[in-house]
Amino acid sequence: MKLNLYEEKDSNNERVDLYYSKMRPAVRRIIDTVNSDRPTLSGRPADEDLDDGEEIILDPGEIYYLDHIDRKLFAYTGNGVFRIMNTLNACEEMLWNYGFVRVSKSNLINIYKIRQLKPDINMKVYASFDNGERICINRSYKKSFNDYLKKMRGII
Amino acid sequence: MKSRIKEYLIELCCVYTLVSVAGALVNMLAGTETNNWNVIVMFLTCAIATFVLFLHGLFDNVSPLVMIIVQYLVACGLCAVLLLIIGAIYEPVSPRGWFEYYRSFTIPYIILAAFYYYRVFSEAKKQDALIREIQEQSKK
Numbered sequence: 001m002k003l004n005l006y007e008e009k010d011s012n013n014e015r016v017d018l019y020y021s022k023m024r025p026a027v028r029r030i031i032d033t034v035n036s037d038r039p040t041l042s043g044r045p046a047d048e049d050l051d052d053g054e055e056i057i058l059d060p061g062e063i064y065y066l067d068h069i070d071r072k073l074f075a076y077t078g079n080g081v082f083r084i085m086n087t088l089n090a091c092e093e094m095l096w097n098y099g100f101v102r103v104s105k106s107n108l109i110n111i112y113k114i115r116q117l118k119p120d121i122n123m124k125v126y127a128s129f130d131n132g133e134r135i136c137i138n139r140s141y142k143k144s145f146n147d148y149l150k151k152m153r154g155i156i
Numbered sequence: 157m158k159s160r161i162k163e164y165l166i167e168l169c170c171v172y173t174l175v176s177v178a179g180a181l182v183n184m185l186a187g188t189e190t191n192n193w194n195v196i197v198m199f200l201t202c203a204i205a206t207f208v209l210f211l212h213g214l215f216d217n218v219s220p221l222v223m224i225i226v227q228y229l230v231a232c233g234l235c236a237v238l239l240l241i242i243g244a245i246y247e248p249v250s251p252r253g254w255f256e257y258y259r260s261f262t263i264p265y266i267i268l269a270a271f272y273y274y275r276v277f278s279e280a281k282k283q284d285a286l287i288r289e290i291q292e293q294s295k296k
Contacts (some may be wrong), residue, residue: 117284122219123276140216147284
């Protein structure tokens with residue numbers, strides 16, 4: 001995508017004009033940013049107490065996957081694990097345009113961070129990430145996962 | 157529950173139709189004939205097999221390989237009970253009859269399991285290629 005930036009020092013009417021051929025996720029993300037609707041997740045380092053830890057704003061693009069364990073939601077990033085004060089369903093809805101798809105009852109994965117998708121000898125299919133971790137793609141979610149990939153390819 | 161039973165009966169109808177047509181074709185080609193008991197056994201076997209395969213939802217958390225093996229063993233157990241009941245009502249099934257029955261049950265099961273195994277691997281490969289494509293396109 002070509003980016004043109006114009007500096008008008010005297011102007012007090014800042015604006016963004018966006019020309020697009022198709023409303024794809026990348027365009028949607030720009031719109032969200034301009035409208036200040038870009039989803040951000042705030043989390044605290046998982047190894048610290050909720051009250052003590054400093055809250056950190058997480059960019060969805062940095063998250064490998066979200067894991068729901070014992071009614072707590074954790075985001076796994078390259079910089080560590082963070083506890084998110086949100087529900088998995090809300091995150092699924094919020095991060096749809098950002099490559100996040102549900103692959104089991106407790107996992108939401110970022111397809112842009114998948115290094116490889118490979119089945120094991122026992123026929124379970126795993127998504128491997130850059131950080132070396134693997135998440136199993138549950139059979140019940142196989143169809144919706146496939147539909148999501150096809151939808152993303154169609155609109156990107 | 158009602159909808160699950162309805163779904164099961166519809167699947168059973170489809171499975172039995174396919175198996176009986178396949179059986180009729182084999183009989184025509186081999187020049188053999190079947191009898192009423194064989195038809196009933198075939199229907200009950202289809203009912204057992206469909207029921208066992210219908211339980212796949214219970215195995216969501218185990219690997220498909222374990223699911224296939226467990227389902228096969230459960231189906232074998234239920235079929236053994238069926239043969240014992242038929243043996244008690246009609247006439248005892250000979251050892252050759254047991255062997256033939258399990259052979260005709262096992263061979264299609266292994267073929268279908270192998271096909272499923274192949275599908276899992278080929279679908280994962282396609283999905284992996286799709287992810288690569290999406291990742292490449294998003295970088296442009």
